[in-house]
Amino acid sequence: MTPSHIFTIPSLLLLSGALVLSQDYEYTDFAYGTPPEVPRLSVPDYNAQLVYSYECASECSCPSFYPIAMYCDHRKLKAIPNIPSHIRHLYIQHNDIEEITSKPFINATSLREINLSYNKLQSSKVDKDVFSILKEIVQLHLEHNNLEDIPSPLPKTLRRLHLGFNKISKIPADATRELTELTVLDLCSNRLTDAGIKGKILSGMKSLMQINMCNNKLKSMPADLPESIQQISLENNSIASIPEGYFKKTPNLLSLRMSHNRLRFIAYSAFNLSKLMELHLGHNQISKPFFVPRTLEHLYLNHNDFKDLNVSLMCPSLDFGNPNMLTYIRLDNNKLRGQLDYYAYRCFPRLIMIFYGNQRKDDEEGSETKKSEKPERPKATRLST
Template sequence: MTPSHILKILSLLLLSGVLVLSQDYEANYLDYDTDDSLPEDPRLSVPQQPDYDGQLTYWYECASECFCPSSYPFAMYCDHRKLKAVPNIPRHIRHLYIQHNDIEEITSKPFINATSLREINLSYNKLQSSKVDKDVFSTLKELIQLHLEHNNLEDIPSPLPKTLKRLHLGFNKISKIPADATRELTKLTVLDLCSNRLTDAGIKGKILSDMKSLMQINMCNNKLKSMPADLPESIQQISLENNLISSIPAGYFKKTPNLLSIRMPHNKLKSVAYNAFNLSKLMELHLGHNQLFKPFFVPRTLEHLYLNHNDFKGRIELIDLKHEGLFKKCLAHPYFTQTYHSSNGICLFPDLNISLMCPSLDLGNPNMLTYIRLDNNKLRGPVDYYAYRCFPRLIMIFYGNQRKDDEEDSETKKYEKPDRPKRPGGNKAIN
């Protein structure tokens, strides 16, 4: 045997070894559990799509209506196929993607052997609660993630397996959360109920507090008039956009110290307690498109604050600064910002008072706020330079156009950082 033949044989053996190793690595990668990471926003979560070009049929079993790529041997893709029923699911399948079909009914039969399922995506179908078998999901003891958004469900499927961590039910017709539907979901971290028909009467008792691991709850685009009761201590993000909520009870967030994000734009909030958002971990607070007009305390951890499209106002008065009584009155006003000394001066009384939002300075523990949006309020003067002293990390303020009482909203424009005001009676800038 010549040396060239020996080299060819060695090359073939090496190549086969690489292929075997790559297959083992792929299988191990699919076994890797990433569920301990922070939950993703369900509106941004998109199932991974396979590469159909040049794929070889995997030797495992696959439903004839679907596709099982060799690169994802534990996934079965049945999406966008105009299916009217769920096909039989082989035992080894862990990820079932059957979204964007015409399925109205789910029976237990296709799931008899599907003991390995961890993820099911049944979104964008025509599912009806009356046509979903009661125990169809409860027997799936490995199920972690269930997508049922964009269907015609009127009730939350029940019972659900205790292993479930992410439940997506947005864009259905659900009006209530029964206690028996969530009582056993102690491992659930994400609950998405956006764009349903939830009312205050449909959320009673300790329905939410029983979910001890819940980190993210989305109830946007519903018919809630009050804050959902008894949130669990574990909650980190709450989304209540586009409801009818008019107030936040005093001390409401005291039981949720781990909150990172509160999103409540497009509600009917008129005022909140001064310390309502005094949370040690809060990073995002979105209160745009409400009717707020009084300032509140801003926690040091907050990074993004949205107050656009509210009713914060500013009142400007021209006074004679030589008149000692008027000058003292201006200085003593709780909403006083600054005066400019001359024969006459301006006294500005803003409703959005920065000193109330930031009552003290701590150079060793500065406020983390970097972004404020203030457009489409009713402010009448510039943002006080004190804002940049109180919030030293502040990068941008969207001041934009401001409204009159009878003026409609207008587009946002960038508010530039002002020059430092000069000290009264001299040229030295205020530090």
Template sequence: MGLWNRWLLFVLLVGLNVVCQDYDNEATNEIFEYEIEEETPPQVPPPPIPQPPDYGDPYMLYPLQCAPECFCPMSYPLAMYCDHRKLKVVPNIPRQIRHLYIQFNDIEALTAAPFANATSLREINLSHNSLKSSLVDRNVFAKLKDLLQLHLEYNELEEVPPSLPKTLQRLFLGFNKISKLPADALQGLASITVLDLCNNRLTDAGIKGKTLSSLKSLMQINICGNKLRSMPSDLPPSVLQLSLENNSIASIPDGYFKKTPQLMSLRVSHNKLRTVPYKVFNLSSLMELNLGHNQLSKTFYIPTALEHLYLNHNEFLDLNVSLMCPSVDITKPNLLTYIRIDNNRLKGPLDFYAYTCFPRIRVVFYGEQKKAEVIEKKTIPPRRINPRRKLDKTRGGGDSKSD
């Protein structure tokens, strides 16, 4: 082997040894720390900490209490249920209570003492008791500055309780013995939206004056089942629903509803109406009109917005659709969808022109009609002639005194 070849072999062997030696050092003698990216787990938000319901300031400020005679559910500790417990007095009401249900008991008197701390009350239901006006303290509700709803129906009240809070929005006084509404009975109740006076003893004289017109927010007023002979006067323009069923109203003045242009529902069934002015119901918002159980016989104008019309149990011989709908406007069709005309004296079906005038009509409840009245002719029995008297006359003699 020549010198050059020996040198080349030496270099290759030395290089190979160095390479092998470096590899061995890495494997056996040294530990290399590699920078490995740590896998971060997905960010899951921590579970929310349960929070108590937001019952407002009373819940946060006062300890939860409940009258021993009543029940306050843990799910809503601001309500206290005292109904159907044969109570004769109102128990002390804890400070946090907002809704008091104490109906169907035997309570006759109301004093201010049980309500002294209940300044957060928003709703009270005292219906179906035996409350008497003479036993109700004058200022029993005066300090309840947050009261919104008060149920006093089905009692023996003879007048509206005085000093009602100005925040009151819904007042229910049906099924009592109230015969009049003095001028100051509802004074200051500018927030009232619903007033129920059904089934009392109200007369025309009992609601005269500005008693109702002062209720600037009134939207629904119910005076059904009273002793009215005429439509109540001076209603506020805010009224949307007027219920006057079961009275003795005999007429509706022409232009009566000019003061209530937003009226949407009118119920005057079970009265004594014989006729109404032709365009008295010409209201742009009227959707429901109930005139059932009256004595009407002449048709009247149907406003465009009206959807439900009740004319059942009247005296109509026919329904003149041309008067009900004098013109047809394709761009603004009549919206009537339901009409009830049973128990009248109609002799035939509704004029087919009605479907042109009221293109959206879906139900015509014709039902049974009243039967024609049969006048019984009384037969006059023949005059009875005394035979002896006839015999005397044939003989030319005078009447016998014995006759």
């Protein structure tokens, strides 16, 4: 096995713009890592009224310096307490709650955020219309529960919906029909199948910017994503191909994450997008190069089946007045022989790092790895140029 090599250029640029998913995908016990703990206090709502009754459920706490929030987390609760009318933020995660009834929410006319993650919620014990009566709600956390269905109907004011780590296998049309203001939909680590999201289930969410469907059972790309989409996370599925022209309906795409799938072939111009900045395709079975858009900054092709990388195909023309933005490319654990063509530095003049790493021999195990295995991260050796 040849020693690891890494080619660097002195300066280091950061991924710019609104893109927040700039770190390399880490394969952990969960599909996209353990989510960060919800902060104990939210940013104060300066538009809130200055005078409150300080009413608070006896099972919870409502800080006097932030009386619009009620903290009921980590208290072994089995039911949701009654919520006073002035409360805007309800934190009731990490409890033993199995059911949601309408009674605690009768007076909760000001609620904007609910965190019910890390409980024992069951779909059969969630009252119908329990959330639809909340006319101000914008953020709902239901991840890490035992839900088999998406609660519906949901209020049209909702902007962020977190449903990761449940047992959801489909997205019914009535669950998303009114969600025209939704910007973030997280469904990672569920049981979604192609049949469960067929039709125009997603296209009606006209404001959707980020969709997470990592660690599910998808075999094909989700259909009819809205034009507004900017970030797509599909890691840890069984997707074998990307249809030609698939991204024509999503011209605003900034980030695509598809590591740990079964991709073999990608149409040459599949990623001919004017805004794409980050592309994760590691841990697949890709062997042929494709067109790299000018805006792309981070490209991950590690753990694939490339025997050579024709940079001329990736970059068919040079434009020194409008150069390619690529700064980082990861190529370890392919079947490459020899160093990358020096033309790469002409084509991608802003390259900071080419992570070449270890390469496999033709007779070594292919790039398709068992999802239960944790791939080793190659050790980097820096060499100045």
